[in-house]
Amino acid sequence: MERLQKILQKAGVASRRKAEDLIKAGRVKVNGEVVTVLGSKADFSDEIMVDNKKIKSENKVYYLLYKPEGYVSTTDDQYNRLTVVDLIPVEEKVFPIGRLDYNTSGALILTNDGDFANALMHPKFKLEKQYTVKVSGLVRKETSKLICRGVDLGNFKTQPAKIFDVKYDDKKENTTLTIVITEGKYHQVKRMFAKFDHDVLRLKRDRYGCVDLKGLNKGDYRRLKIHEVKKLWNLSENG
Structure with missing residues (x-):
């Protein structure tokens, strides 16, 4: 028996946080009964339905997307904007690990493996993210x-x-540079440069941990290689 939100996460329905929202909204049924209490437990042998559709366990998949500008890093958007999931027409229900802003491009990993996503996003592991940044003004030493x-x-x-x-x-008039950070707070790079009166004009994430954009054009995606997934796990655990 496992917590219901974790089962939804493992099935690739949504991230754990999104799964909790689905439960609280009354959109999840277990054996015909609506479940709204977080922490409720179930098993894959139970009949679990989301929006009256039965879920099933999926093979774990891992994709790297070269996200273009003009897409939101979510599985659905209340304003009906294009999402990063629209760029990956796969059978599995994948979701992005973390996010890149609407006007930011670059490396974004999508998966249906919730444990993998949580490990990579956990702040204590200090996974490196490398960006190319163009800012207004001249950034001094x-x-x-x-x-x-x-x-x-x-x-x-x-x-x-x-x-x-x-x-x-x-x-x-402007500066282009490369910056490597180990966090992923909301608008972090933009806020760091804004602190010194430099507006970010363009932002691209070139690398996420050990994975970079080599061989990809904007909008392209590929499956991560087994050794890349293992190395990301190792980096998250030992970073």
Whole structure:
């Protein structure tokens, strides 16, 4: 017997948090009875239905997507905007691990493995995310050093970062650079540079842990190789 939200997660229905929302909304039935209490337990041998559709266990799958701008990192959107799931027409019910902003492009992993997703997103594991950033103004060495030491954003202080490949455009108006962080807070990179009066003009995530975008164009996706999945597990557990 397992918690119902974990069964929904394992079946690829939704992330654990989304599964909890489905339960609280009365959209889940176990053996014909609506279940709304979080923590209720069930088994895959039970008849479990979401929106009157029976769920079934799925093989675990792992995909890397080169997310374009103009897509939201969710499985559905209340404003009917295009989602990253629309770019991966697979049979399994996958969901994104973390998120990239609507106007941010780059590496995004989607899966139906809730335990894998939770491991990668857990803040204590400090999994590296590498971004190429274009910001307004000229980012000076002193500013880069301050950002790399950690920035107080009010509700939290960022972990140490790395900045390299700093370049200024021909008109000396904007800066392009690479930054590596180990967190994934809401709008974190944008907020870090905004702290020093630099607006982020373009943002792309080039690497997530050991996985990069090599060989992919915007909108392309591929299955992760077995050794990549294992290495991501190892990085999350030992990072």
